[in-house]
Amino acid sequence: MTEKHSLTLTVNGQTRRCEVEPRMTLADCLREKLDLTGTHLGCEHGVCGACTVIVDGAAIRSCLMFAVQAAGTEITTVEGLADGDELSVLQQAFHDNFALQCGFCTPGFLTTAETILKENPSPTRAEVQSAISGNICRCTGYVPIIDAILEAADRRRKGEK
Amino acid sequence: MTASSPYIGRSVKRLEDRRFLTGTGRYIDDVKLPDMAVMAIYRSPHAHARIRSIDLSAAKALPGVIDAFCASDITMALPLIPLRLAPFKGFERFLQQPIARDKVRYVGEPVAVVIASDRYIAEDALDLIEVDFDPLPAVTSVDQAASGETLIHEDAGENMGTRYTVGRGDADEAFRNAPYTRRERFTTNRHGAVPMETRGMIAEFDPDTPLLRLHGATKVNFFNRRHLAAAFDLPEDAVELIETDVGGGFGARGELYPEDYLVPIASRRVRRPVKWTEDRRENLTATNHSRDIVCDLEIAATDDGRILGMRATVQGDMGAYVRTNGGVVASKAAQFLPGPYRVPSFSCDVQFLITNKTPVGTFRGPGRFEANFCRERLLDMVAADLNIDPAELRLRNLMEPAELPFRIGELVPGDVNATFDRGNYPSALNRMLDEVGYADWKDRQGEIIDGRAHGLGIACFIESSAAGPPETARIAVAPDGSIEIRTGASSVGQGTETGLAQICADYLVVDIDRIHVLHGSTTLVPSGGGTFHSRNTVMAGNAVRKAAEALRARSIELAALRWNTDAAGLEYRDGAVHRGDGGESVLSLTELAAFARSRGPDEALAADAAFDNEGKLSYSYGAHAALVAVDIATGVVEVKKYVLTEEIGRALNPAMVQGQAVGGLVQGLGGTFLDHMVYDQDGQLLTGSFADYLLPTSTELPEITAIALEESPSEFNPMGFKGAGEGGIVAVAAAVGNAVVHALNAHGIQINDLPITPDRLRAALRAAGA
């Protein structure tokens, strides 16, 4: 049973099929089997948050979940956040606030922030700071990321999509 | 360019962002080539040991393993990883071969390589490798290294990488009759760049063509290419270093490492592309560490606090080998000890000790972070001893504009011309003091508010930028009107593409949306200087400016041909060439590009340029202040507010400059409180994961004010730029250390060692009876 399992996942609204060993992490499955390389590996032990994806609405560390565990779930990765060519309000807010430099941690922040804002559309600055404390950035010093998330919340409350 | 430049000086949104926001960036681990195999490295579990035997047979027999090798399987002469910067005499005895042969000298040193169909199998194979080690005693401190009791490189006969003395004036004379002297010992914590993306590369080595193509290179690709070509006995033009997107560098990524040789060797052996990606556990032992300094610092002054001289010993813990730029750390620590102050006499004994730890290289503000901590802490002690306000003491000693430019003396061997350029250090300090409300705080040091002791600490710094070889650029206009910049500089995430496009857009007077930028790869331009020492804006930026100016001239030439007229009567204006013939004929860049192409398939509207600042470094300078609140009972420190000023000459993109300052500051807070590579006495790295090696997160943030001053444009390039990548980090430990001491002034605590932890503070407070 260490041999490959046939796996069907729903990723970014699409049904995807692949064959995986049980030990293949969801992160590696996305990156290697499904060619969705936007989800990044920063530590592979659940600390840095670069691998964060949304599984059934919850932000989780895809390096700590095996792909076989994701069968039957709905997964959203960074590739699924934009609407075609149009950046989401959150992505646009990151761009407008210079909330990324090297971009490596960015997908994990975006997926995490999407779930934060869904649960709490009007977070305070302190709530945002705490909610993203499980994502590490080495470049920006976090300030513009927090600004961007608050601005996205504000824009959404004003009715932007 | 004038104040009305549409792009230079504006916070233009970044060209790079879209691909990163949509997850379509291409970092090295995202790259997949046909028929690609994957490599993993067996790394030494011992800090110091002889290798008796290596058995790869079980590893090779594992299904899915393609090959495995160790030093004895490699037929080529194994090169030594060269020195790129600070190549001091003596270091040549301590260079690293890409793979261990008879001996291992640090935990993490490569011993064997496995090549397999995927990383999972490769790691299974690593578990099957059997190596018989004879452990030796580990050398884990500079004192132990200096004693020479255990030699790490036997042939060298010592563990002293090299040692020299530098100075200016007559330090012994300055101390001889000085009314006041004080001497202290400081230690700084070993820590490092730790970017979010670990290293990686893919090698495609076809010995028949021959062609060695390396993907995942960055920082100093042309230098590396030269050395890798020589190492593999190939002509330089048979070696290509391809730069992909890079997840942060901070000084550690892009230097030559053992893997840069091992991956090509692997590819040549299996005749397939081979990928190696460093995982985080490897990264923490295999990528350069930094900042590990012991400094004995002594100051002589008059009774009213005017510095007469400084004397110091700087001991840098280099780790087990001297890597490409390892010497920079301690040498720059020594050079920057006097800082922006009037220090007529200075003498420093600089020692580079070899230990059984990961080798050391540069990390953002190398040597400066350490030097500023030592000197600024000592200055605060002087201020307290002589009953002078700390800010006043600094104002008394900062060099004045009239004293600049100032030749600082040969404070690094061979660097005889180092000169602080014009500037106004007191002004930057005063601006900071004003901004942070120093006048309100100076008499409130130690005040208890909401149960916590508050303190405000300050520090001044000076920082150089833009060293190194010339940088190149090529600008070409395509017949469809798009404009391509190619540069030998690299991007490690700092917004190189945007910055260069801004300059090009202003000088060509075109819309920035027409421009795209290709960077770093050796296939783009014939030569390049690379990206380090915050040099991109100055070096690559000016190369782009010159190329744009050359392109304007070229377009006039082409227009003259097109119109069959004299170039003298033509003018470049608003992105086109104009002929004042009454009818106002205009040829756009797009039309001229099409015209060029029509003249022959190799014709183009393009221009190349190089910028060489002839080693004339520009110096940014400024001051930091930290306001802290200390919970005396628990030793927990909160940095509530942080203000810094940084004179950067001219801001190319203010938002990006701000990003560098804030990002550097937060890294500096990490280096002050959290980041620490801790070794036990057997040379085992105890902080081998992110559970124990701690990086700052979003909840450890003060209220930040970072002010970029543009009062003193660099006179060494017409756009006035200085580098702005490191000023945010270099004085953080200094300012925070001073702040905590002020907060705890009722208890007389000194802070001489980094990091500042609750445990250490409580130990100090307990000893002081608190």
Next chain:
Amino acid sequence: MKPPKFDYFAPDSIESALALIREHGGDARFLAGGQSLVPMMNFRVAAPSALIDLNGIAALRGITVDDNGCLHIGAMTRTREIETDTEIAAANPLLHAAAPSIAHIQIRNRGTIGGSLAHADPAAELPGIVVVCDAEINVIGPGGTRCIAAKDFFEGIFSTALQDGEMISEIVFPPWPAGRRWAFREISRREGDFAMVGIAGWFDTNENGAISAAGLAAIGAGDTPLRLPSAEVALIGQAPGDAVFTNAAAAAIDDLQPGSDIHASAAYRREVGGVLVERVLKTAWQRPALEATA
């Protein structure tokens, strides 16, 4: 950092999970949230031959308050649910208040209370809470069901009273009296890190205003979470107040058995453990006032 090979099973009932672990023997492990086990597997310091995934077993979930006011929490309840569930907030506010200190949101979205207890990290929050609350841990295994008092559950670092083949099915918290004061404080290097030392505490007062019952537990100050009986004894019968709390804190220090590591020395944990006891008691005493402004 790829994990070694293992067989994988995803049963949908407790019975089949127990049968699978019996069948696959000593090297098989249950997989709960995976937030502690999978990093160990990625580092290859854990190499189970088989993983029996509990995430599909509905019977292991659920939060209910029974007629006696006891709070029943299924072992596979996510820490994030504990953080957000309003029933838990009412039925055990101390448990509810400790949850946000556990790591970060992404970890809490997968990590489970059963997994945390079975993992038994001495610095983890949930073991400390179950110990201070005198919770009962319901266990099911080849020998049937049994109930282990929290104080008997933790035996050492990463070591519990669970026998081979047993799993936690449910945690039961005793009723929470209406006027109970409580607080939780921990000191960690960064928000979300394991505690260098942490204190969870509660006390009840009688109609005379004297403390009639008290519970104090420390995490990060021993091989297991530790009740602090010396401090509890020092509180009983006393009227709450600063001097009483200071006294109890001084007594608590004797109950601590901390070790040293790179983050904090034993001396630090002992000393600051005492400081936190005092702060917890003071905050607990102000609890009604705190509630009023919330």
